[in-house]
Amino acid sequence: MNSNQNGPSASASYVLKSGHDLSIPCPLCKGRRALKLGDIDEAITERLSGMRGVxxxxxxxxxxxxxxxxxxxxxxxxxxxxxxxxxMYRVMSPGVGQRMQEQ
Structure with a gap:
């Protein structure tokens, strides 16, 4: 039971650590805008839900x-x-690697 309780708290702390803005190109308009990782997660989840519906x-x-x-x-x-x-994943990949090196 302790391992289950540690799992969510570990992922929650990761989200809190990486909550700063990240500038990525919009996949639709190719314009740049600052997004929080939670916004990116929401956008990906919406697209995956759309894929499921189609x-x-x-x-x-x-x-x-x-x-x-x-x-x-x-x-x-x-x-x-x-x-x-x-x-979205392609654009995020270099930023994720760069953040890991900074820490």
Missing amino acids: TDLLIDVPMIDAEQGSVAQAAYVLRGLIDEVVE
Whole structure:
């Protein structure tokens, strides 16, 4: 039980230590803006939820007899969401390494 209690507190302290702003390019507009890591986490979570919704829709395609154009459009939305999350991780990676070296 103690190991479970130590786990969340360790991750919570990590979030508190890394709560400073980080300037990253917006994956959509490529503009720079200061974001807190919590904001990035929220943005990634929103995109992952969107991916889940589109995937659920694609799974149900045979039952709803969707047109090919609709299926292709859903696939393009899914691809765009994946690209946004990949870009967020790519942009964050150098900043995360740099913060670790500073500590």
